[in-house]
Amino acid sequence: MKKEDQLEEKNPIEDLLRMDRIPHIWCPGCGIGTVVTSFIEALKKSKLDLDKVVVVSGIGCTGRVAGYVKLDSFHTTHGRAVPFATGLKLANPELNVVVFSGDGDIAGIGGNHFIHAARRNMDITIICVNNFNYAMTGGQVAATTPLGANASTAPYGNFEFPFSLPYLADAAGATYIARWTALHLRRVTKSIQEALSRRGFSFIEVITPCVTLYARRNRLGDGLNLLKYYYDNSEIHHGADTRTLDISYQGKLVVGKFVDKEKPTFLDAMNEHLGKVLGDKYVLYGRINDDRD
């Protein structure tokens, strides 16, 4: 057999993975890897210079993403991925900064940073993997755990009202907001691609199975059962009013692209405002030929 005819066993996205760190730590049936695949496919389809794409993660299962992608990548502290990304972006506006982290990291401990980065319309993309619990530490109740669901620190069921993340992002000022599940692979890819091409604060929530903890504790079966749940209960509703996106325990999941609008980013607003007020004295900062324009 000629060399070129031989089949090679190779992961099609391995050029953007740190293969020297594989196998990864995620459990069988986990949805995080699926989102990573979508992210890498979106990157490949985008026209971005990948040397300028930076991934920032916080702590938790999804926090490990930064360690597996072959890009400039930072595995930071719990909740602080968003302000870390803010620093990277503002210090070098040429960078395309992506925060890839979990619901606990972004909406729990990092919730304050999240809403303020959205308010400022910081030009970064947030991919938030929502598995309804703190998985890395053993399945504790989270800010996203649906009412009534069981968690290791809510052994009698959760009685705290959860966040609806797209609603939170919308209220805080995000300019691109989408929600999908791990079942909607191609749509996740497309949304990430869109988010990367937009200037401003983009937020994508991806609901994923946590088989080992959330599903097991709630007797919801394995990964396949959860994908079946997404399949049976997802309702695509682009442009849905973000006030209607609450998730109830094993209830309907409204998914889609809810917000896609334009607003000056932090740096745009800073340059415009200070330029106007200070005139020639102002030193324009970081206005670059943006390959997304």
Added chain:
Amino acid sequence: MKKVKADPKGVLTGSHYLDGDHSLAEGGLAAGCRFFAGYPITPSTETAERFSERIPTVGGVFIQMEDELGSIAALIGASWAGKKVMTVTSGPGFSLMMENIGLACMMETPIVIANVQRGGPSTGLPTLTGQQDMMQARWGSHGDYEIIALSPDSPQECFDLTIEAFNLAEMFRVPTFVMTDECIGHMHEKVVIPPAEEIELVERKWYTGPKEKYLPYKPDKDLVPFMIKAGDGYRFHTTGLTRDERGYPVINAECQDVCVRHLVDKINKNADKIIKLKEEEIDNAEIIVISYGITSRVAIKAVQKARKAGIKVGTLRLITVWPFPEKRIKELAKKIKAFVFPEINCGQVVLEVERCSWGQTQVIHVPHCGGWVHNPDDIFNAIKEAAK
């Protein structure tokens, strides 16, 4: 170590009448700081205010963050994107910063933090002085690490030592602190800012070798690894986890030993290059008054009075507090009758003097709980007592 001249854009050359807070901002701008992330807190806010006013005409970014946790996170990100970065805070904000100061140590990231100290604990005395965060500056974040901390005694030194702090942070890839206090922060004095060409700055230790051979944490001869910045095509990784030379997490005792020992050695083994002291009339001294920051100015009066009373007193001012001048204190401890050490806390840096004295001399602490500086007579009485 590559040295460069300051960028004239940031240097406000001339003779000024400034308080310490404003002087800190000018020091940062002169040192080439072009990214400031902070959160308002008394008595340090004026530094942030001045930076926000000055940076638009210099070229750079000021951002008021949502809290101090975010300020330090943003500084580390901005530093990895290639900027020189600083923030300013006081007690409660300093406590919030501790989390990511640990991350900056672990990621070996140059950042500069000024702390205009006030009385604590907790909300304490927002508008009144203290020197009670000295131990926190050293080890306030969890785990083992070493940092650099400087202590200015005047608005002029707020300027000078901020530049020095930037140089040290860049040289050693480590968070560097300018530990001033409310008194100096709000004290107006003459501050002379030299022409840009007279300000020497240390350039970050940029890596220039082949990309594929780059290792973010491989120590160089001076123990400091070379640095790169995000966006230059290295596709590197770094983490707050215990990591190897590649920046990859390795969770075991062997890697921890190499990683943590490196963080500690990098500063301690370079201590001689870092430490600056100001000694006066040490040679024939029987008593040496050790002090730092505002307290060293108060101590002068007590020292003069003691000299008039015929006591042989020398003074030693800690310009660098951390790393601690262990060698010098050990040397002096063998020769003198006593150290007298006033500081505006109940006994922090004095513990180091006691340790380094090893029982060879007396160490008399003159504590003060904060809110005001010492009464010079309290220091004088301690000197008199020591001379008996």
